[in-house]
Amino acid sequence: MDTATETSVEISVKSLNLWFGKFQALKNINIDIQKNQVTALIGPSGCGKSTFIKTLDRMNDLVDNVKITGEVVYQGRNILDSDTDVVELRKQIGMVFQKPNPFPKSIFDNVAYGPRVHGVRKKQNLNEVVERSLKAAVLWEEVKDRLNESALRLSGGQQQRLCIARLLAVEPDVLLMDEPASALDPIATSKIEDLIYELKNDYTIIIVTHNMQQAGRVATNTAFFYLGELVEYAPTIDLFERPQDKRTEDYVTGKFG
Amino acid sequence: MEAKRRELVPLALLWGAGIATLVILIVILAYILANGLPVISWHFLTGEPALWGQTGGGIYSTIVATLAVTSISLLVAAPLSVGGAIYLNEYTKETSLRMVIRQAAEILAGIPSIIVGLFGFLFFVIYLAPFTGGWSMISGGLTLAFMVLPISLRTSEEALKTVPAELREGSLGLGATKWQSITTVVLPTALPGIITGLILGVGRAVGETAAILLTAGGSLNLIQSLRDPGRPMTLNIYNVLTEYRDTTTAYGTAAVLVIAILAITLITDLLMNSYTKKLKGL
Numbered sequence: 001m002d003t004a005t006e007t008s009v010e011i012s013v014k015s016l017n018l019w020f021g022k023f024q025a026l027k028n029i030n031i032d033i034q035k036n037q038v039t040a041l042i043g044p045s046g047c048g049k050s051t052f053i054k055t056l057d058r059m060n061d062l063v064d065n066v067k068i069t070g071e072v073v074y075q076g077r078n079i080l081d082s083d084t085d086v087v088e089l090r091k092q093i094g095m096v097f098q099k100p101n102p103f104p105k106s107i108f109d110n111v112a113y114g115p116r117v118h119g120v121r122k123k124q125n126l127n128e129v130v131e132r133s134l135k136a137a138v139l140w141e142e143v144k145d146r147l148n149e150s151a152l153r154l155s156g157g158q159q160q161r162l163c164i165a166r167l168l169a170v171e172p173d174v175l176l177m178d179e180p181a182s183a184l185d186p187i188a189t190s191k192i193e194d195l196i197y198e199l200k201n202d203y204t205i206i207i208v209t210h211n212m213q214q215a216g217r218v219a220t221n222t223a224f225f226y227l228g229e230l231v232e233y234a235p236t237i238d239l240f241e242r243p244q245d246k247r248t249e250d251y252v253t254g255k256f257g
Numbered sequence: 258m259e260a261k262r263r264e265l266v267p268l269a270l271l272w273g274a275g276i277a278t279l280v281i282l283i284v285i286l287a288y289i290l291a292n293g294l295p296v297i298s299w300h301f302l303t304g305e306p307a308l309w310g311q312t313g314g315g316i317y318s319t320i321v322a323t324l325a326v327t328s329i330s331l332l333v334a335a336p337l338s339v340g341g342a343i344y345l346n347e348y349t350k351e352t353s354l355r356m357v358i359r360q361a362a363e364i365l366a367g368i369p370s371i372i373v374g375l376f377g378f379l380f381f382v383i384y385l386a387p388f389t390g391g392w393s394m395i396s397g398g399l400t401l402a403f404m405v406l407p408i409s410l411r412t413s414e415e416a417l418k419t420v421p422a423e424l425r426e427g428s429l430g431l432g433a434t435k436w437q438s439i440t441t442v443v444l445p446t447a448l449p450g451i452i453t454g455l456i457l458g459v460g461r462a463v464g465e466t467a468a469i470l471l472t473a474g475g476s477l478n479l480i481q482s483l484r485d486p487g488r489p490m491t492l493n494i495y496n497v498l499t500e501y502r503d504t505t506t507a508y509g510t511a512a513v514l515v516i517a518i519l520a521i522t523l524i525t526d527l528l529m530n531s532y533t534k535k536l537k538g539l
Binding site for chain 1: 350351421423424425426427428429430431432433434437441442445446535536537538
């Protein structure tokens with residue numbers, strides 16, 4: 001379990017259990033997420049990987065009838081505590097969703113959304129942060145002349161990079177990505193992957209993916225989830241080439257999926 | 258060939274059923290407008306009403322009364338219905354309270370208007386007379402608000418439901434508070450539906466007669482304040498017909514009313530279409 005490549009730990013998850021009503025979706029998860037690395041979560045549909053990352057920024061709070069036990073320690077505190085400032089937490093741990101979800105606003109207003117809700121008003125500062133974020137998300141060159149156009153006019157891949165730019169604008173430490181390329185074509189996907197690779201220098205990234213090649217290309221460490229359990233967590237190359245658990249082996253060799 | 262011909266019968270019947278709505282609307286509109294339009298003149302719209310016991314005259318005071326009661330009902334019902342819809346859709350889970358409130362709105366919408374009017378009469382006109390002035394624009398407007406409220410509430414709730422959950426998640430995921438997410442993302446996205454709901458409510462208020470009959474008074478004098486009694490257009494149609502058989506004034510008033518409702522509906526549709534297009538980036 002603890003053989004993953006270690007630098008320093010950003011998020012430490014201990015004995016995490018989660019139930020939706022009577023259904024237990026996560027079973028005793030223990031995992032240390034490394035700082036400034038990409039960690040991939042793989043596993044078949046319904047294995048709990050999306051539920052797991054939603055726990056990390058408390059997005060499961062939005063779902064009815066959820067019960068969670070265990071600890072998620074981030075910056076020395078258990079973020080599952082009821083007195084956690086969820087709004088503050090989500091500034092530090094941001095999420096990119098499966099389907100691009102730009103707001104029905106202009107490209108500029110999408111990126112400026114986060115800074116604005118956090119109180120940035122000055123046009124000059126907003127301009128700077130929008131340009132910086134769009135550049136960091138490798139979208140600037142494509143949109144710099146049309147910042148006032150609706151974000152909904154962008155292609156799916158551009159929309160997803162816009163959503164990443166929008167997230168970068170609030171300067172988080174951790175980026176959670178829930179199958180960020182699953183709705184995109186191969187070219188758009190490879191752009192997102194290049195971007196993820198760039199971003200890991202500055203951010204801790206956790207990416208849920210169905211696509212094992214994708215995990216192989218971008219992730220330092222990979223965790224295999226199955227039926228709500230964390231089966232195996234190891235440096236990506238080891239997990240794929242020398243899986244320790246029979247279930248991992250069956251999955252990465254394509255016996256099921 | 259025979260089979261094909263037999264298919265034509267149900268097709269014709271269904272076509273007839275579908276087209277019936279349109280035909281009925283056109284017949285009513287045509288009838289009202291054919292009889293009413295010739296009556297409408299500048300004098301009719303802006304003139305004083307006929308003296309007691311006489312027919313003819315203008316309907317200016319009734320137009321003002323309609324504007325007054327409708328505005329009051331909208332001012333009261335809009336914040337309540339939109340606020341209630343936000344509460345139901347954004348702040349409550351699918352629990353019994355939500356079901357109860359929704360059911361209450363449906364029942365309220367189904368109460369016959371004369372009964373709402375009876376309540377308005379007892380409560381606003383009699384009990385709260387020191388505040389409302391008795392029969393008055395305030396009493397009429399507040400009573401109408403009860404009728405506008407459930408329609409607007411349900412329509413607003415439906416509009417909020419159509420806002421994709423991903424947009425809320427996206428906003429919350431950026432560290433926006435719930436209220437910030439609602440005001441900056443959810444409401445602007447749902448706005449066309451909410452406005453449509455309010456306009457439906459306005460249509461109800463402008464067209465209501467029974468509830469107004471018992472609460473607004475019926476005076477033909479031009480109101481000087483909202484605590485004065487007045488006679489909205491619908492009530493005027495009823496009164497001139499029952500009191501004087503003055504069909505000319507009735508048709509004229511009806512035509513003005515119908516044109517006003519058509520205009521409101523069409524203008525709102527146009528505005529909302531262009532807003533929606535802008536929202537979608539077209």
